[in-house]
Amino acid sequence: MKLTLREIAIHVGGKVIGDPEINVSGVSEIQSSSPGTITFLGNPKYKKYIAGTLADAIFISDENHLDGKNGILVSNPQLAMARTLALFFPESEKNSFIHSDTTIDATVSIGKNVSIEPGCVIHPKAVIGNGSRLGSNTVIGPNVILGEKCQTHANVSIYGNSIIGDRVQIHSGTSIGCDGFGFITHDGVHEKIPQTGNVVIGNDVEIGSNCAIDRATIGSTTIGNMTKIDNLVHIAHNVSIGKGCLLTGSFAVAGSAIIGDYCTFAGQVGVAPHVEIGAHSTFAAKSGITKSLKGGKVYAGYPAREIREHNKREALFNEISRMRQKLDQLIQGAEEM
Amino acid sequence: MKLTLREIAIHVGGKVIGDPEINVSGVSEIQSSSPGTITFLGNPKYKKYIAGTLADAIFISDENHLDGKNGILVSNPQLAMARTLALFFPESEKNSFIHSDTTIDATVSIGKNVSIEPGCVIHPKAVIGNGSRLGSNTVIGPNVILGEKCQTHANVSIYGNSIIGDRVQIHSGTSIGCDGFGFITHDGVHEKIPQTGNVVIGNDVEIGSNCAIDRATIGSTTIGNMTKIDNLVHIAHNVSIGKGCLLTGSFAVAGSAIIGDYCTFAGQVGVAPHVEIGAHSTFAAKSGITKSLKGGKVYAGYPAREIREHNKREALFNEISRMRQKLDQLIQGAEEM
Amino acid sequence: MKLTLREIAIHVGGKVIGDPEINVSGVSEIQSSSPGTITFLGNPKYKKYIAGTLADAIFISDENHLDGKNGILVSNPQLAMARTLALFFPESEKNSFIHSDTTIDATVSIGKNVSIEPGCVIHPKAVIGNGSRLGSNTVIGPNVILGEKCQTHANVSIYGNSIIGDRVQIHSGTSIGCDGFGFITHDGVHEKIPQTGNVVIGNDVEIGSNCAIDRATIGSTTIGNMTKIDNLVHIAHNVSIGKGCLLTGSFAVAGSAIIGDYCTFAGQVGVAPHVEIGAHSTFAAKSGITKSLKGGKVYAGYPAREIREHNKREALFNEISRMRQKLDQLIQGAEEM
Structure with a gap:
């Protein structure tokens, strides 16, 4: 061409x-x-x-x-x-087909122009929207609703009751709707809190490889429209992520955190449970967010601070050796007096 | 209801x-x-x-x-x-069944009331205990012993010779028993150290999605009873983890580390190889444990220190600018004399 | 024996x-x-x-x-x-076989002495070299070239057009060739940059469980001969990694970074995009590499610095409380004058 x-x-x-x-x-x-x-x-x-x-x-x-x-x-x-x-590289017009080496429950609803590769397993009452494509060995749990023109790549796992919007891409090995990490310790026993909620993902979301997005304890873990998620990202139960966010590789967010729209997280950032992060926040790599933060700002460090404050603190380090020198001179001066 | x-x-x-x-x-x-x-x-x-x-x-x-x-x-x-x-949300009484679209070696021993979903592969001489349920596309290696009432979710991989207790939950995409990262460099060549051991997991353990637990080089990597493991956790070869521990998301522990009972690790914590951590230790998020530490205490930071010491060090930062001010006043005073 | x-x-x-x-x-x-x-x-x-x-x-x-x-x-x-x-523990002579419960396109080329376990799916025009073994439920995309004597373990996903050398080991759950995290934001819309390249992996590479290696946007993401990769490692698009490197658990490298030969990264290290790291560099655990660095040195910290400089900075902390004491004495002395 x-x-x-x-x-x-x-x-x-x-x-x-x-x-x-x-x-x-x-x-x-x-x-x-x-x-x-x-x-x-x-x-x-x-x-x-x-x-x-x-x-x-x-x-x-x-x-x-x-x-x-x-x-x-x-x-x-x-x-x-x-x-x-x-x-x-125009998107190739894929033939729609349902491979014979798949296990699809009789109660599953499959839209038009769907392609389902070998090894897929679709559990009862799931719904696969028009034009969606399931990569080889994808597993779709019961009652899952997958929207239109979605694509799961190979070896994706979607747990029961997950609701996924349109044009969502999910890369290999990713697990959606797994149990949240909820235990209550009582007399030395970690008793499991039943994880009865689900995951709800908006439209135009992309999720990289080997991510894990937990279902909610009660209610839904939610990912807003057009949020893009890199590889190896961990999203805990009951987290709410706004629309248009960018979550870079190895990002991890703990339970019940609320992240506003259009937030950007560089690699290996962590977010503590139950914090709220305002819209349009940006975080430098390896930041650790320990408390709720206002939107519209750039943050860095652990605990995460506004970047100017963070940089000042870092600069103080260089100050220390200069201060030590001055101090020694002063002491010497005082002793000579 | x-x-x-x-x-x-x-x-x-x-x-x-x-x-x-x-x-x-x-x-x-x-x-x-x-x-x-x-x-x-x-x-x-x-x-x-x-x-x-x-x-x-x-x-x-x-x-x-x-x-x-x-x-x-x-x-x-x-x-x-x-x-x-x-x-x-009572646990539903699942019918026991072995789906026809599975590959189960003739030498596999399967208990009562077991359910095996489509796409599962069970290699020779594995043992599946009573009441256990294997999610779709689970792969069980040769000689694996899976206890009673366990559940593997979709796309789980368990390597040969792993021994898993009763009532163990393993979430999607997790890999148990993979080779440890063992190489010995000799004349510029990274020669592989054969990873000949296995993984032994106690009772009532839960393991999140997309975790990796390495087999031992020699002997066993062990996870104690009732330890709960979140998503995306990496456990290296020959590690020993006690009972009742809580390992939160993106935790990583290097080879041959020994972790006592009832330790809690918040997210993104890392543990160096060959260290020993006493029972009932707690670690703040993103801590890095670089040496053996006594049990019963709360630690934070990298290198991890007792939290009081850690907080003091952090507070020193605020001290520096105050000190600089005082110092400048002193210098001015001295010059004016 | x-x-x-x-x-x-x-x-x-x-x-x-x-x-x-x-x-x-x-x-x-x-x-x-x-x-x-x-x-x-x-x-x-x-x-x-x-x-x-x-x-x-x-x-x-x-x-x-x-x-x-x-x-x-x-x-x-x-x-x-x-x-x-x-x-x-001599490597057992495995029989070569192609299990009947596999889906292998008619255009796939399979070498001699290959073994293909149940549940594998091999897409059109892929090439499987002599003596290679595919673990259960491995998915090989179209046009993939897998060299001789390779082994994929269970539930591995290799995307189309990946090229993999000889004697490469790939552990369970790993995803190779997934889309890079490439979006360009325009009027509030994250527009996807087509990821049209591939992944090229050298000989004698080992890759742990649940890793993710992205394909290039244009060209190739490359991993040099004899590089060894631990579990849960994230390698972004267009990254180039030299030969003989050791990438320990939970390592993450961002797009277009270039890493020289024989570099060693301890656990949870992160590398920023577009940096260049000289050969024979070594990085302490949890380091964060924010800019290009010369080879042949040992680095630590975030931002990563030469280890001596890093240690000096850490030591300054201990200095501060001593300085404060001296300063207070001086002030007291001045006031008493």
């Missing part, structure tokens, strides 16, 4: 700089670009690669960086790259 | 305050309570919700908080809630 | 101290040694166990520690132990 810069520029809403009839057949990264492709300058730290690029064209947001090469001027080169990639 | 407060009070060993003939049909949480239910005041920070609750009754440990409402006085409202939930 | 010390000494290149005709039938650990075995003194902190050992012989690197017992003198007792274990 080949496209001219002119065609691509129309698709991404950009302006060709140079020859619009140049053909490219793919996208490459600037630090390892290849002939016959269009590349992009997303991260400015990669500007040094422009001069030597082998690509035939560059998505760029500043014409002056083109260095005489052909390019497409766009406001957001990374977005243009993403959309051009989608042009070159 | 409906129960009167009188019936519930008898079941949980409490005393009705108000009208004992009121009917409820479920349990709800105080912050989102609903009519027709009994709710509970577990966490005192939720006291503010009592006045406006829609529930018809409240489990409470202090009569004065009832605010004129109907309730049941108990010493532990959360425990009463757990036991009442179990009344409303 | 019994072996004399003489036979074992020849196998491991050691020298018998004592009676070479003594028979042993296994290897035991020094802290829990048993009669009829040979044990080893690997970690010097276990020296105290030599006197009371029940084992019949000891691998030892210093003859003086033998305490009159029989032993085999070797330069590396742990290596000798590993090789002796391999003598006692």
Whole structure:
């Protein structure tokens, strides 16, 4: 498949700089670009690669960086790259089929254009929406409702009564609706608190590989629309996560925490139980949130503090050795008096 | 199903305050309570919700908080809630069955009242105890002994020679008995140390989703009776964990560590190899245990210290800016003299 | 199976101290040694166990520690132990077979001496190399190339187009080739960046349970030869990991990071996106790498610093209370003047 810069520029809403009839057949990264492709300058730290690029064209947001090469001027080169990639890798029209090596209870309701790969097990009264695709060895528990155009990848487990919206992607090995970690210790015995609730996931959510999302003790653990979840993320029972959040790899949130809309958590962040985090909060990697925090701010550290306060504390460290020097001078001065 | 407060009070060993003939049909949480239910005041920070609750009754440990409402006085409202939930959600009597779409070696021994869901694979000489239930696509390796009334959920993997007690719950995606991370580097080559041991798990253990428990190099990795393990927990080879421990989400313990009885680890804690942790220790979230520690204490931080010492160190930070101010005043004073 | 010390000494290149005709039938650990075995003194902190050992012989690197017992003198007792274990537990010659309860597309190419356990699903055009073994319920995506003598354990998922070398071990629940966490936010919408690349894994790699290795956005996520990966490790898209690295449990590395050869990461370490880590670097547990770092050094902390600098900073803490005391004395002195 080949496209001219002119065609691509129309698709991404950009302006060709140079020859619009140049053909490219793919996208490459600037630090390892290849002939016959269009590349992009997303991260400015990669500007040094422009001069030597082998690509035939560059998505760029500043014409002056083109260095005489052909390019497409766009406001957001990374977005243009993403959309051009989608042009070159259109989602394949999958045939709908239900493989014979599956176990589907007679009470299951299956929509139109569904594909169910070998090894899938679907328990009683589950509902699979139109256009959804179940990867090999996916297990769907009783009464699960899976919306339209969802995709589970291989070896996914969805426990009974989970409710999942439309266009939700769930990657391999992920477990949704497992029991929350609820025990009450009484006379030295950890008595299990029955986990009777479920998990409710909104539309356009993506969940990475080997995550675990617990069902609620009572009620629902909820994930809002368009929230995106990376790999190996742990979400405990009764947690409520707003819409549009980004939960990066190895994030873990404890029971009954409430996370507002559009929060971003970098890798390995942890959230304590029962805290409430305001919308549009951003957390640096490895932060530990120990108490409720206002939205709209950037936080870091453990316990998580506003980033300016956090940075001040870190800077104090450098202060200490200077202070020690001054103090020693003072002491010496005092002794010499 | 409906129960009167009188019936519930008898079941949980409490005393009705108000009208004992009121009917409820479920349990709800105080912050989102609903009519027709009994709710509970577990966490005192939720006291503010009592006045406006829609529930018809409240489990409470202090009569004065009832605010004129109907309730049941108990010493532990959360425990009463757990036991009442179990009344409303009795464990369903599952039929025992062995689904035809399973692969069970002829040498496998299967007890009475066992249920084996579709897609399960049971390798030679494994033993499945009475009343145990294997979730869809569970894989049981050769010579595994699974006790009575155990449950594996979907897509669980148990490697050969693992020994698992009675009433053990294992959630989806968990892997038990995988090889320990044992290599010995020799002339630049990481030579594998054969992992020839197994995993031995006691009775009444619960293991969350997507955990990994390594087999021992020699001997056994052991998990004591009634230890409860949350999601995404990593337990390395030759680790020994006592009874009644609580290992919260994303906990990781390195090889040959020994953990005493009734230890509690909050989320994302890590334990170094070859350390020994005394019984009844408690660790704050994200702690890192780098050396052996005495039991019966609360620890925090990395390296983990007794919590009082840890808090003192944290408080020192606030001291620094005050010290700098004093120091600057002293210096100015000295210069002015 | 019994072996004399003489036979074992020849196998491991050691020298018998004592009676070479003594028979042993296994290897035991020094802290829990048993009669009829040979044990080893690997970690010097276990020296105290030599006197009371029940084992019949000891691998030892210093003859003086033998305490009159029989032993085999070797330069590396742990290596000798590993090789002796391999003598006692030879890899069983597995029959090659393809179980009938599998779904293998007609276009799949399968080498000689392959074994495929029940429940496996192999998608179109995949290639399974000679001598490879697929554990129960393994799912192999389209166009995957799996080399020779590989082993996947139960419930492994390998996404389409992954390329895996020879002698690679992949433990249960691991997901290889899942989508990278790539979204570009535009007018409040997280638009997915198509993840069009793949994962390329070298020879002699071992990957633990419940890991996740993302495919590249464009190009390949790469893992070098002989790199060993523990459980619950997250490797993001476009990451490049050199050869001979050791990635310990719960390690997480963000997108496009480049890690040189022979780097070692202890547990729960995190690496930020787009950083470059030089070869032969070593990182203490829970380190957080926030910027590119030179190779050949040992690092610790968050942000990760050279260990000497890290330790100095930690020591400053102890300084603070001493400084406060001195300062208070000075102030008192000044006031008394």
